[in-house]
Structures are given as structure tokens and as C-alpha cells.
Amino acid sequence: MVFDIDMIKKVYAALPGKVEATRQLLGRPLTLAEKILYAHLYAPTTTPFERGKSYVEFAPDRVAMQDATAQMALLQFMTAGRNKVAVPSTVHCDHLIQAKVGATQDLAAAVDTNKEVYDFLSSISDKYGIGFWKPGAGIIHQVVLENYAFPGGMMIGTDSHTPNAGGLGMVAIGVGGADAVDVMAGLPWELKMPKLIGVKLTGKMSGWTSAKDVILKVAGILTVKGGTGAIVEYFGEGADSLSATGKGTICNMGAEIGATCSLFAYDSKMADYLKVTSRAEVAALADGVKEHLRPDAEVYAEPAKYYDQVIEINLDELEPHVNGPFTPDLAWPISKFAQAIKENNWPEKLEVALIGSCTNSSYEDISRSASLAKQAIDKQLDMKSEFTITPGSELVRYTIERDGLLSTFDQVGGVVLANACGPCIGQWARHIDDPNRKNSIITSFNRNFAKRNDGLASTHAFVASPEIVTALAIAGDLTFNPLTDTLKNKNGEDVKLDEPTGFELPVKGFAVDDAGYQAPAEDGSKVQVIVSPTSDRLQLLEAFPAWEGTDLKGLKLLIKAKGKCTTDHISMAGPWLKYRGHLDNISNNMLIGAVNAFNDKTDTVKNSLTGEYGAVPATMRAYKAAGLGAVVVGDENYGEGSSREHAAMEPRHLGVRAILVKSFARIHETNLKKQGMLGLTFANKEDYDKIQEDDSIDIVGLTTFAPGKPLSVVLHHKDGSTDEFAVNHTYNEQQIEWFKAGGALNVIRAEAAK
Numbered sequence: 001m002v003f004d005i006d007m008i009k010k011v012y013a014a015l016p017g018k019v020e021a022t023r024q025l026l027g028r029p030l031t032l033a034e035k036i037l038y039a040h041l042y043a044p045t046t047t048p049f050e051r052g053k054s055y056v057e058f059a060p061d062r063v064a065m066q067d068a069t070a071q072m073a074l075l076q077f078m079t080a081g082r083n084k085v086a087v088p089s090t091v092h093c094d095h096l097i098q099a100k101v102g103a104t105q106d107l108a109a110a111v112d113t114n115k116e117v118y119d120f121l122s123s124i125s126d127k128y129g130i131g132f133w134k135p136g137a138g139i140i141h142q143v144v145l146e147n148y149a150f151p152g153g154m155m156i157g158t159d160s161h162t163p164n165a166g167g168l169g170m171v172a173i174g175v176g177g178a179d180a181v182d183v184m185a186g187l188p189w190e191l192k193m194p195k196l197i198g199v200k201l202t203g204k205m206s207g208w209t210s211a212k213d214v215i216l217k218v219a220g221i222l223t224v225k226g227g228t229g230a231i232v233e234y235f236g237e238g239a240d241s242l243s244a245t246g247k248g249t250i251c252n253m254g255a256e257i258g259a260t261c262s263l264f265a266y267d268s269k270m271a272d273y274l275k276v277t278s279r280a281e282v283a284a285l286a287d288g289v290k291e292h293l294r295p296d297a298e299v300y301a302e303p304a305k306y307y308d309q310v311i312e313i314n315l316d317e318l319e320p321h322v323n324g325p326f327t328p329d330l331a332w333p334i335s336k337f338a339q340a341i342k343e344n345n346w347p348e349k350l351e352v353a354l355i356g357s358c359t360n361s362s363y364e365d366i367s368r369s370a371s372l373a374k375q376a377i378d379k380q381l382d383m384k385s386e387f388t389i390t391p392g393s394e395l396v397r398y399t400i401e402r403d404g405l406l407s408t409f410d411q412v413g414g415v416v417l418a419n420a421c422g423p424c425i426g427q428w429a430r431h432i433d434d435p436n437r438k439n440s441i442i443t444s445f446n447r448n449f450a451k452r453n454d455g456l457a458s459t460h461a462f463v464a465s466p467e468i469v470t471a472l473a474i475a476g477d478l479t480f481n482p483l484t485d486t487l488k489n490k491n492g493e494d495v496k497l498d499e500p501t502g503f504e505l506p507v508k509g510f511a512v513d514d515a516g517y518q519a520p521a522e523d524g525s526k527v528q529v530i531v532s533p534t535s536d537r538l539q540l541l542e543a544f545p546a547w548e549g550t551d552l553k554g555l556k557l558l559i560k561a562k563g564k565c566t567t568d569h570i571s572m573a574g575p576w577l578k579y580r581g582h583l584d585n586i587s588n589n590m591l592i593g594a595v596n597a598f599n600d601k602t603d604t605v606k607n608s609l610t611g612e613y614g615a616v617p618a619t620m621r622a623y624k625a626a627g628l629g630a631v632v633v634g635d636e637n638y639g640e641g642s643s644r645e646h647a648a649m650e651p652r653h654l655g656v657r658a659i660l661v662k663s664f665a666r667i668h669e670t671n672l673k674k675q676g677m678l679g680l681t682f683a684n685k686e687d688y689d690k691i692q693e694d695d696s697i698d699i700v701g702l703t704t705f706a707p708g709k710p711l712s713v714v715l716h717h718k719d720g721s722t723d724e725f726a727v728n729h730t731y732n733e734q735q736i737e738w739f740k741a742g743g744a745l746n747v748i749r750a751e752a753a754k
């Protein structure tokens with residue numbers, strides 16, 4: 001048993017009392033999110049929290065980390081002065097495996113290439129009591145769903161798709177590594193009380209429609225920003241009709257609308273999934289408190305009274321969707337997709353179709369896709385585009401191999417990739433004749449920003465359910481609508497694909513030979529953490545300096561970024577993943593994807609000391625060498641995307657003092673605060689236009705830095721004129737302490753030493 005049953009028993013034993021106390025406190029019926037959140041307060045409260053306003057301290061039950069983010073999180077944890085993690089925690093080796101040939105060779109190559117990182121993660125996990133999932137064991141969110149997620153629990157994970165565990169009724173939130181360090185050190189974890197969006201699902205899906213289409217539709221309604229600062233809670237008879245893994249898919253992609261997390265109520269589908277994944281004991285315990293694992297009945301009756309926003313979707317009428325390209329909220333019902341392709345002149349030819357990943361590799365997904373591959377064989381159809389399958393875990397892979405599904409894919413030319421992120425995160429050595437040629441791919445993954453999958457700006461990436469991806473792979477053409485159109489088979493006959501069929505759960509149960517789990521040492525005190533001093537991939541951390549106690553004067557403008565600036569633009573993934581444990585080396589990718597508002601170029605900014613244009617990291621290193629700090633200016637939703645704290649640590653390491661933007665993505669804003677950076681927003685968004693390329697910048701008001709009190713920015717322009725305006729911040733008392741100490745870790749270490 002890899003999960004901690006005693007911890008779950010403790011949570012459930014306390015749940016009824018905590019829920020009743022919350023009902024009394026709020027004086028009304030409760031949503032499910034409220035029950036779970038208030039049951040996980042770090043300390044009891046006598047006053048209700050205000051949604052969207054109050055900062056709240058929580059005590060999550062678990063922490064999960066993937067190998068790219070775990071390196072920096074655990075390097076930080078090492079400096080926090082603790083002997084063992086305070087809550088059950090796990091590390092998952094999934095992000096560093098490059099897809100090139102196929103599962104076996106790619107895994108072997110990754111184990112070789114990443115040996116020093118895996119040795120570090122394995123040894124540090126062993127030392128500090130952390131469960132370690134080896135390369136090949138699977139993708140973090142699938143492994144968490146199969147082993148650790150439980151209804152009514154709360155977890156954080158150092159990956160933006162951590163909310164996947166909402167499929168089993170868990171409040172599961174993606175955070176930066178610094179937050180994971182807090183929780184592993186036994187400290188409270190802070191979050192602004194989320195707003196609540198209710199999504200009522202009526203009816204029942206059938207035919208080609210799948211759970212993926214629910215979230216693709218929701219993304220179209222709410223857009224990439226619509227869920228920001230909110231928990232999305234699904235309810236209604238339609239919600240209860242979805243499989244637990246289908247619920248997981250929906251919660252997973254809640255990250256694409258910026259939601260804090262998404263959540264489904266405990267039901268028989270969740271119980272079935274817990275039982276089939278060797279957790280009957282958890283299901284029995286959950287049954288014992290089941291009324292506390294669902295919203296109160298009054299919430300169902302009058303949802304608008306209890307949620308800040310309510311959306312209704314009728315599953316009877318829901319069409320399969322295809323979203324993209326370049327953004328996951330550009331939603332097309334399949335009946336309108338062909339027209340959209342033609343009108344926008346997107347490449348019709350489908351070159352590669354990819355199914356699986358943490359988002360969609362459940363037994364249900366794979367068996368439904370395999371039913372289409374089987375039809376292709378039976379109906380004498382060729383698979384026209386390249387087709388890859390990424391199982392989410394070894395448990396899934398072993399089971400689908402046993403049940404002959406992988407062999408069906410093999411017969412149509414499908415390539416099974418390692419149980420890892422691979423093409424989903426740019427770890428894909430794609431074979432393409434001309435990398436500049438406009439081309440289309442489609443995935444059943446979650447994210448489709450430019451360059452996300454293969455690093456190529458020319459690739460138009462679309463997202464759909466595994467069933468639709470498979471059908472389009474057979475057609476090789478994005479204008480094909482499998483619900484209405486026919487295909488010519490090898491005999492020249494017109495044939496139509498039947499609706500996909502599959503199994504929610506394996507009839508013979510799941511099986512696995514070696515799941516790839518390594519339990520930590522009982523006593524880790526003698527275990528040595530392996531870090532080579534000559535490594536270019538791992539570097540022990542030094543503390544950041546404390547604030548100097550004065551206003552910041554004479555800062556340089558490093559870059560005024562224009563338009564979308566995601567964490568991929570700030571700290572690119574792909575080839576840079578390899579330096580995730582080496583702060584100085586990875587800092588050479590800082591902001592190289594951001595577009596300079598003054599020349600529309602990436603990675604080309606003016607060095608105001610020399611007047612010459614150069615790369616962003618090199619320019620910042622020149623300022624640092626001259627003893628100068630700098631400011632980065634950005635647009636709306638700066639830092640959206642992933643939870644990587646490197647996007648905050650790199651500017652901090654190279655001497656950037658403040659990030660000043662029109663608005664922030666939540667996780668990134670928190671990460672900046674943790675690293676002792678200033679994250680500021682324009683009080684008046686038009687002031688963004690006042691920033692000029694050669695400005696010298698002062699930040700004023702820091703000696704009286706206080707919650708809710710704006711600071712001032714003074715711009716000294718080249719012509720001698722100045723502009724002054726107010727900037728807002730969301731720092732509370734504790735976060736201001738972090739800023740003053742030079743970072744949250746400096747505060748933790750000082751407390752541990754007391």
C-alpha cells in the first residue's frame with residue numbers, strides 16, 4: 001500500500017465536526033468546496049473568509065512533485081532546516097523523458113541522460129521520507145489519481161495540472177516549488193479564498209461525445225482567464241453520470257481556464273474507481289462520511305445563491321469539440337470545425353495525432369480509441385497521419401497491453417511512447433522535413449500554446465478527445481467530421497466510422513508487474529543526498545540577499561513585454577528542462593520568449609549602459625555586474641501557464657527587483673512573492689504606455705510597505721522629463737516579511753533555527 005490510510009482516517013474522523021462548525025459559522029448550507037476548504041484550515045477561525053479577498057492559511061494533506069519542478073523545490077527544502085517532510089509527499093519522474101523512437105528506447109536513453117538528476121531525486125526522497133516514482137512509472141497526475149487522491153482531501157502539487165485529482169473529489173491545487181517547501185516543512189500554505197463557479201451538468205452523454213468535450217466547451221465559455229481565482233464545482237445528474245477518470249480529465253483542463261482547481265462530488269463512480277485501484281478501504285471510509293463529501297441539498301436547489309457564477313451545460317446536446325490552434329479556449333463544435341479550418345487557412349492535412357498524457361489516458365479513453373483503430377482495420381482503412389499513444393502510467397500501460405489494446409494500435413501503425421510527458425511538454429524529437437512549414441497536429445493533451453509540443457512556431461496544435469483525435473488520424477484530414485462524413489477505404493468503398501465504444505474500467509481489473517515505486521528509508525538520517533559539485537544540471541542554492549531597507553532608485557528597464565507572456569516565455573521548457581536544478585545555468589533562458597514592445601522582437605533588448613541591443617539574460621547580467629537592479633514590465637495575465645518558480649527565481653537571481661504588469665496569473669504572482677521579488681500592477685493600466693525604452697525607474701514607498709497601500713513608480717525619461725504613478729500590490733503582512741527578508745525560505749530557515 002503506497003497511500004497513507006492513517007492520514008485519510010484522521011481527515012474523515014474530523015470531517016463531520018468541521019463541516020457542522022462551518023455551517024454554523026457561515027449560517028447557511030455549504031458547497032462542497034467550502035466543506036473541504038474549511039476542513040483544511042491551518043487553525044480554526046471564528047470569522048468567515050471573504051471569497052476573492054481574504055488570505056487563508058491551509059494545511060493540505062499531501063504534496064506531489066514532478067521531476068522538473070521537484071529539483072528546485074527539494075534543493076530549497078534542503079535549506080529549510082528540517083529532517084523529514086511533515087506531510088506525505090511524492091516525486092514523479094515524468095517530464096525529462098524525450099519522445100523519439102518509442103517507449104523502450106526512449107526510457108533507456110532518458111535514464112542514461114538524466115542519471116544525475118534521478119540519483120539526486122531518488123536520494124533526497126529517500127533521506128526526507130518522500131515516495132519516489134521512478135522514470136517510466138507514469139505521469140504525476142495519473143499516478144496520483146490511481147494511488148493517492150481521495151474524496152474530501154486537499155493536496156498541492158508542483159505542476160499546474162494537479163487539479164486532475166478533483167476527479168476523485170479532492171481540492172488539488174498547482175503551486176510553485178516554494179509553496180511545496182512550506183507544506184513539506186509543516187508550515188501553513190496560504191491562498192486567497194477562491195471564488196466559486198458552479199457548472200451544472202444536465203442530461204447524459206452519448207455517441208462520440210466524451211468528458212473532454214465538457215471542458216473544451218467550458219474553456220470556450222470562460223476563456224483562459226475566466227476561472228482565475230476560482231474553484232469550479234461541477235454538479236447535477238450529468239456530473240454523477242461521468243466516470244471518475246472523465247471527471248479527472250475535466251478537472252485537469254480546468255488549468256486551461258486559469259481555475260484554482262475543479263471539483264466533483266463523491267459518488268458511486270468514484271467509489272468504483274477507488275475499488276478497482278486497490279483502495280476499497282478508502283471507498284468504505286468515504287461511504288461513512290458521504291453526506292459531507294457532497295454539497296448540501298439546498299445548493300443543488302438554488303445554485304445561483306451559493307456560487308458566484310453558474311453555467312449550465314446539457315450533455316444530451318453537447319457536441320464533440322476541437323479547440324485551437326495556439327490557445328485552448330478557441331472552441332469549435334465538430335460541425336463547425338471544417339469551416340473554421342478553411343476560413344482561417346489553417347493546414348487541413350493532419351500530420352501527427354497524439355493520444356494519451358495525464359489528461360486522457362484512462363482505460364475508458366484508450367479502449368474507446370482502440371475501438372476506432374479496430375474499425376480502421378475491419379473497414380480496410382489506413383491510418384493516414386502519424387499516430388502516437390502516451391499511456392499515463394505503467395498501471396494503465398500494462399493493463400491495456402494485457403487486454404490487447406496496444407496490439408490494436410500497433411496494427412494501425414501507432415507508436416507507443418513512454419509513460420511520460422514527452423510531446424506534451426516539448427520533449428519531442430519530431431521528424432519533420434521543413435520545420436518552417438505550416439503544419440497541423442492534434443492531441444488529446446491539454447495545452448496548445450505555440451511551440452508547446454514540438455518547439456515549432458509553424459505548428460498549429462489542436463486539442464480534442466482521444467476518440468476525435470483517433471478518428472482524425474484515420475482520415476488524415478482536419479476537415480473530416482466522423483459524425484457525418486465517410487472515408488474511402490483501400491477497396492475504394494465509402495465507409496463510415498461507427499460511434500466509439502469502450503469500457504469505463506477494465507473488466508478483468510487493473511494489473512501491473514512493477515509499478516515503479518520506491519519507498520523511502522525508515523530512517524533517512526544516514527542517507528547522503530547525491531549532488532556533484534561539477535554538475536551543470538544541479539547546483540546547491542545560496543540564500544538571496546535581504547532587502548536593503550530603502551526605496552529602490554535608478555533601476556533599469558530590462559524589457560517591456562508586449563502581449564501574452566506565459567511562464568513558457570519567461571522560462572522556456574523544451575531543451576531548458578535539463579537545467580531545472582541549476583539556477584545559474586537555467587537563468588540563461590530568462591524571458592527569451594517575451595516580445596519586446598519597442599521592436600516586436602524576442603530576446604532583443606537595449607542595454608542602456610552601452611546603447612546596444614542584446615539577449616535579455618546577457619543584458620541583465622551586464623546590469624548585475626554593474627551593480628544595477630532592473631524592472632520587467634508586462635501586459636495582462638503575466639505569468640499564466642505553468643507553476644514553475646524558475647520564472648520567478650531567474651529574474652531574482654539575475655538582479656531584477658520588480659515585475660510591473662497590467663495583471664498577474666495567480667501562481668506566478670505568489671511565486672514572485674516567495675522569492676522576495678516585488679510583483680506590482682498598474683493602478684491605471686494606461687500607465688503601461690508611459691514606460692519608455694531608456695527609462696530609469698524608482699520604486700517609492702517601500703519603507704512604509706503595508707497591505708492594501710499602493711506604492712509609487714517614478715519614471716525618469718531620457719529627455720529629462722518624469723512620470724509618476726501609483727502601483728498596486730496584493731502583499732499581506734507575512735508576504736511583506738518575505739520581501740524584507742529576501743524570500744520566504746530565509747524566514748523559514750530563521751524560524752527552524754530558533
Ligand code: SF4
Nearest residue numbers: 161357358421424425
Ligand atoms: Fe506532463 Fe503534459 Fe500532464 Fe503536464 S500536462 S503533467 S507536461 S502530460
